[in-house]
């Protein structure tokens with residue numbers, strides 16, 4: 236079977252670094268504070284939120300939750316974002332996406348103060364990811380993919396990477412970040428012809444489509460590294476990734492590696508979120 240790329244050691248290393256930094260902030264009179272904005276009760280949002288609360292508690296980071304009913308409306312959401320922007324005690328904000336259909340997501344993303352945009356949802360942050368210039372944080376999940384590769388000593392320079400999914404939350408930014416590391420990146424999506432073959436040709440595969448267990452044996456070959464970013468709920472109500480894990484792990488074999496769901500990228504995403512909160516707080520103090 237394949238090497239299991241677990242989040243745990245990566246999370247532990249990030250925690251080790253962040254504990255000291257959080258203490259230094261507190262000594263300077265600042266409690267790093269994260270705002271979470273959630274609209275509705277989507278299972279993947281709740282999963283992220285649970286992990287974030289746990290992680291924040293372990294680090295002494297404060298979390299303020301702003302929870303709106305699914306039908307609260309755009310005005311109520313914009314009020315919450317304005318409140319977050321105006322509160323100097325809040326250093327970063329995570330607003331879960333996608334928002335329910337009735338909302339204008341772009342206006343909500345643009346309303347957030349770029350200095351507090353720790354999940355890279357606004358244009359300024361994305362411009363930084365795409366150009367390397369300016370200020371801003373990368374989307375946490377994209378950054379988590381790179382943290383995972385680094386922690387396990389997987390170098391993508393010169394390798395073929397297939398990113399499956401083209402969302403602004405993960406597919407596109409992670410493609411840019413891998414390109415920055417000199418990978419040869421192919422971004423695949425629902426309209427890609429010969430999708431299975433394209434994925435199978437890659438050395439590293441990033442699955443980011445949100446399609447539960449949709450990628451099985453025909454997509455993989457011996458020796459591949461598979462980063463499964465999907466957080467889905469299967470027919471039995473259990474969390475699962477975009478990969479059909481058993482089939483993928485068997486196909487990549489002894490020389491391959493794969494991140495499980497849960498216990499893979501998701502937990503690292505949450506730790507990266509905490510790192511961004513601390514970094515943002517540090518900018519206001521030091």
Ligand SMILES: Nc1nc(=O)c2c([nH]1)NC[C@@H]1CN(c3ccc(C(=O)N[C@@H](CCC(=O)O)C(=O)O)cc3)C=[N+]21
Pocket residue numbers: 279280281282283285286287329330331332333354356375376404466474496497498499500501502503504505
């Ligand atoms: N603006 C935005 N950025 C996101 O990155 C984003 C989002 N919206 N909306 C929701 C999805 C989902 N998501 C998860 C992240 C971590 C876990 C996580 O830590 N999961 C644990 C399991 C926790 C449990 O057991 O429930 C794990 O995978 O080990 C889950 C889900 C990020 N998303």
